[in-house]
Amino acid sequence: MAKKNEVTRRQFLNYTLTGVGGFMAAGMLMPMVRFAIDPVLKEGTEQEMVPVMDVSEITKEPQRKKFKVDQVDGWYESEVEQSAWVYKDEKDEIVALSPVCKHLGCTVDWSSNAAYPDQFYCPCHGGRYTKDGVNVPGTPPLAPLDVYKMKVEKGKLYLGKPEPR
Amino acid sequence: MKWIASDIETYAKEKEYVDTIVVPLIPFGLENNLKGTVSAGEYISIISHELERQLRGRLLLLPPFTYLNSEPMEEKVKRLAEWHNEVIGNGASYVVYLTSDVEWKNAEDRLEDTLVWLPSIPLEHMDNEYKMETVSTQVKQVLQIVTKKWQNSPK
Structure with a gap:
């Protein structure tokens, strides 16, 4: 049983923590990146026809x-x-x-x-x-x-x- | 040209081409007929900006000459005469006053310059299309007054 299930408690905790941490970091960074490159995302300010x-x-x-x-x-x-x-x-x-x-x-x-x-x-x-x-x-x-x-x-x-x- | 820094730069450079000064005469007072006073002033300011847009190369639109509704006409005429002296002394040949305050009509003969009196039209309830149409027909008539003055003494 222990051999079949190779995920140890420590590994499991590691994975979940990195996973959750990663999401949190992404959640914080995304808006920041968006702000930083905002002028690029904006549609051309050129006057429309x-x-x-x-x-x-x-x-x-x-x-x-x-x-x-x-x-x-x-x-x-x-x-x-x-x-x-x-x-x-x-x-x-x-x-x-x-x-x-x-x-x-x-x-x-x-x-x-x-x-x-x-x-x-x-x-x-x-x-x-x-x-x-x-x-x-x-x-x-x-x-x-x-x-x-x-x-x-x-x-x-x-x-x-x-x-x- | 408007009374803003970027236009004044051009004015300073091309002064010999700009010989006409436009001054809106706008009353102020908070007591009776507040809304009427405001909308008459707004109307004149819209008209004068549109006039400036059409003829911007030859006229300079000054900041409005404002006065209290209660100010006696003598005083106003005297103050306006000082404006007149200032601009004529600085090379302008024509001064045009725009107003919808009917009191000026009574003092017209005491003014040295052209007074254009327009009955004010309440624009705030009109839709945009109609508003622009109205303003542009009104401005067209003012344009004619101004260009006629120019033709009589071409520069």
């Missing part, structure tokens, strides 16, 4: 589309309204431009100035951009308008972050 409009609504003429994104500003979280100028270019490709002037950040408007139809016009300092968003030389802005990251899914246009060219 937001549905903006139906693709079928997009015309050759730029349309101003508003959408809301969640913005975290320090500890203050808020919903911010953003807008984009959306149109189809000659090649029938969808273009979504940020309306923020590259000069000092005013909001540009499409062909709002009678003297410059078919251009984006900034009311602040007369900055102008052609339809593809390229700044007109001789006006204050020094860079073309930012372009939104985008994707089309199930007939809807999704916009992400505006990116400089």
Whole structure:
């Protein structure tokens, strides 16, 4: 009997104690490790894509589309309204431009100035951009308008972050 | 540009482009019509921030000019004139006051600058969509007032 059952009392106690001790240690360490590597586990803080409009609504003429994104500003979280100028270019490709002037950040408007139809016009300092968003030389802005990251899914246009060219 | 450090840095650098100052006029008082006072102030502060967002490159939004409801108009006009002198003395060409306090309307001719008076709309019961719509239509009209001023004397 003693030979068949090779686990002695001492061994048995050893095993159980290590086992229980191990669980306790793991219970304590796990949250600590989680805290330590928390930033890795967090989902990408990159802004998600937001549905903006139906693709079928997009015309050759730029349309101003508003959408809301969640913005975290320090500890203050808020919903911010953003807008984009959306149109189809000659090649029938969808273009979504940020309306923020590259000069000092005013909001540009499409062909709002009678003297410059078919251009984006900034009311602040007369900055102008052609339809593809390229700044007109001789006006204050020094860079073309930012372009939104985008994707089309199930007939809807999704916009992400505006990116400089 | 807002009255925050990062914007003021740009302002200091690009001062020649920023010639318009916006000052919200916001009353304060805890006695009667408390809620009305607060919501009128909140409304104006929302409008002025939205206006700043649209035209941020050419205007500087100052911290609000606040006053007690009971402060006599003479005093307020005098204090505001000092603000006017301060900003005009520092290179601004246009000053726009935004308020929904109807009392300023009576003193408009004593002010040296443009007073934009907007009737306050209680936004707190509106849903978000409608709220933004309302604010943006209101701001559009203020925008027109400001840009018209610019067109009359282009810089």
